[in-house]
Amino acid sequence: MANLFDFPNLTGGFDNVFGQLAQQTILFPIMFLVFIFVVIFFSGTTSQIYRRGDADFPLWALVSFLTIDLIALLMTLSETQIINIQVLSICLGGTFLVAFWFFMSRGRFEN
Amino acid sequence: MAGQISFVKSLLLTSVFAICITLFFLGFALDNNTSVSIADDPNFNSTIEKALNNLSTYRIETINATESFYASEIQEGETVRTGGQFKLGPSTALSSTDNVLQQGFKSIFGEDSEFGFIFSTLIIFLSFMLGLYIWKTWKGGLPD
Numbered sequence: 001m002a003n004l005f006d007f008p009n010l011t012g013g014f015d016n017v018f019g020q021l022a023q024q025t026i027l028f029p030i031m032f033l034v035f036i037f038v039v040i041f042f043s044g045t046t047s048q049i050y051r052r053g054d055a056d057f058p059l060w061a062l063v064s065f066l067t068i069d070l071i072a073l074l075m076t077l078s079e080t081q082i083i084n085i086q087v088l089s090i091c092l093g094g095t096f097l098v099a100f101w102f103f104m105s106r107g108r109f110e111n
Numbered sequence: 112m113a114g115q116i117s118f119v120k121s122l123l124l125t126s127v128f129a130i131c132i133t134l135f136f137l138g139f140a141l142d143n144n145t146s147v148s149i150a151d152d153p154n155f156n157s158t159i160e161k162a163l164n165n166l167s168t169y170r171i172e173t174i175n176a177t178e179s180f181y182a183s184e185i186q187e188g189e190t191v192r193t194g195g196q197f198k199l200g201p202s203t204a205l206s207s208t209d210n211v212l213q214q215g216f217k218s219i220f221g222e223d224s225e226f227g228f229i230f231s232t233l234i235i236f237l238s239f240m241l242g243l244y245i246w247k248t249w250k251g252g253l254p255d
Contacts (some may be wrong), residue, residue, distance in 0.1 A: 034194070039192065042134065071137050073136065075148040076143055076146065077143055078251075079146060081146055081147065083147065085152055087152050088149055089149065089152050089155065090219055092132065092136060092155065093130060093215040093216070093218030093219050094215065094218075095215075096212060096214060096215035097130075097212065097216070099125055099128045099129060100121075100125045100208065100212055103121040103124045103128070106117070106121065
């Protein structure tokens, strides 16, 4: 019976499993990055709302984007290509926009 | 909301931050000899060069305007007649941020996207805000 995907195997070692997985489903590393972003963003803002009543959304968006920047950079280290240049440039471009939002919002949080 | 100094500070910090992050990405790719490098994307390199040029122009303009400001005297009313330091410089800070934001938009939406109107509207609004801040500061308000 033909499979939809080729399953990864351990011939190349454990670290190759993720590379083979990324080659079979190209969207998987991207979904992983989005997952990290969403977890940090929503957990941070929610806990801040519980503590202070108001959340600093630009700050948490910037923190989340910087985290996925670093994870995307780590993904570029692999020999088997896990992410491509478009994803990396989207991460970097998104960081620029969110940083702008963050710096423009500082007036609201200063006394 | 805070005044002209805060506004220009935000613009400058945006472009400085963007330049630093991009240089970090480039350094990382170079040091570790990665298979995917941000240097392969030609747009980011040119954006950072333009932003750096804008910042050095801003520095020169600010120094020139400040020196002329020191040498000026108040002839009528309580304000500087030409506007001096309040007018010169901040628009270059806006250009630097403009370049950085344009790259951010292009990397997400693509080169010739129809969503480019969002970006133009944002820049128009920032220029409008900057103009009003300059006017308010020049006619005698607090630049803070």
